[in-house]
């Protein structure tokens with residue numbers, strides 16, 4: 001069971017959240033061409049390491065959070081509201 | 087490609103400590119002789135400096151590919167390099183279901199080819215893999231689900247693959263444990279594929295390993311690949327914890343670790359690694375003789391020959407390399423189980439584990455060349471690659487031996503993502519956590 005420290009709601013259980021995938025993928029400029037879009041839509045780093053990812057707090061504040069979590073140990077070392085960082 | 091003379095000579099099959107043919111007569115003889123005449127089922131090979139083909143990963147697909155290379159294409163200068171003992175990856179962690187009830191025609195053809203290979207596999211390998219075509223039964227709970235399943239069954243039947251609708255009365259007879267009128271999601275009916283069933287998963291790894299080894303393939307355990315060597319645009323071999331091994335062709339068959347191996351040559355893949363759990367209850371007398379899937383939640387179940395109910399559900403839902411799994415999914419699966427089979431509440435769960443599955447972005451596997459010459463990929467098996475082992479091995483061997491995709495696996499190439507020809511069974515889009 002993951003426990004995620006939501007900046008708005010405090011420490012909450014994983015079941016309140018929905019995973020929304022890798023947060024590292026950056027949408028390319030419209031003119032970037034098909035290869036850049038293929039990479040954006042389909043290719044993932046899929047690291048066995050620290051991983052930056054989206055989690056939606058559906059059962060709480062309904063904010064989209066950006067979380068840094070280790071994909072082997074599941075340890076979470078950073079949680080931020082999406083709006084706080086850009 | 088180099089001539090065969092430049093390779094060190096692979097051992098002849100008769101030089102191998104191999105187990106000889108297994109038969110009823112042999113069983114009787116060994117039984118009377120105190121079981122002392124059995125030898126190792128396969129030869130534990132030491133790495134040689136060079137092979138024609140190196141296959142990374144001693145799971146079902148790696149071992150099957152090696153076997154078919156030797157058997158169908160006469161290519162015996164092959165090594166399967168496995169970081170641990172063979173068979174401890176997903177091939178030994180899955181819930182053993184085989185079936186070909188897919189929707190996309192190219193998938194139906196591929197998985198039904200696999201099902202046909204399963205039907206003759208034990209005879210071919212001379213190994214008891216306990217192939218049991220007890221049938222796979224999918225329940226539906228809404229009218230729209232009935233339409234969806236009907237469409238799939240029709241698609242299958244158009245291609246000559248068996249699928250039949252099962253009404254509530256027959257369901258009651260087939261699986262008395264189902265609570266058809268359960269208060270949450272009453273069961274409207276089901277679809278049965280009689281040729282589907284289960285196979286003893288470990289035996290698949292052992293059977294292919296034994297048969298491949300007897301044909302001259304080197305199976306090298308405790309040998310982790312740590313790098314991939316290149317010579318310009320071509321692959322030239324692998325670095326391992328037991329030294330470098332050179333090869334003309336390197337085939338990755340590492341399932342959940344595909345991205346890590348591909349990263350060694352800076353090749354990003356359309357794959358995410360997720361964890362999938364399985365559970366086994368204490369043993370009971372026979373209560374279930376089909377593979378059953380619940381249609382309104384994450385739960386499927388079969389009964390092993392030992393009597394335990396083997397069940398599972400969906401992936402935990404986020405990227406993970408932890409071969410364990412977490413409690414929320416365990417609870418969700420159990421809740422679904424009790425909705426459709428309330429009597430299971432009396433059983434204790436005695437074992438639980440997880441495997442890291444290679445979830446591709448469209449939910450279909452990848453059997454393909456890569457942008458690096460001589461480097462091939464067998465992966466992206468998601469949670470369904472066990473049933474595909476015979477076809478996956480055969481078509482991967484075909485690709486290695488001929489340089490061209492096997493017609494039944496041509497739709498599984500890596501470039502389908504760039505060209506927009508993704509093979510998405512349920513039209514879910516590039517979201518592995520949703521597949």
Ligand SMILES: Cc1cc2nc3c(=O)[nH]c(=O)nc-3n(C[C@H](O)[C@H](O)[C@H](O)COP(=O)(O)OP(=O)(O)OC[C@H]3O[C@@H](n4cnc5c(N)ncnc54)[C@H](O)[C@@H]3O)c2cc1C
Pocket residue numbers: 142143144145146147148167168169170171172173174175176177178179180181182183184309310311312339340341342343347362363364398439440441442443467468469470471472473474
């Ligand atoms: C819980 C669970 C239930 C499942 N149920 C079913 C089912 O009912 N039906 C079905 O069809 N499918 C099922 N699957 C999926 C199926 O098990 C997999 O898709 C399939 O086994 C993957 O192919 P494989 O056997 O070759 O993989 P694996 O057995 O995982 O083989 C890959 C091998 O590569 C090795 N490896 C990794 N990195 C390296 C390295 N650097 N160097 C050397 N070796 C390396 C690993 O140690 C491993 O042995 C299930 C999976 C899980 C986890």
Ligand SMILES: [Zn+2]
Pocket residue numbers: 006007008009010057060061062063
């Ligand atoms: Zn919150």
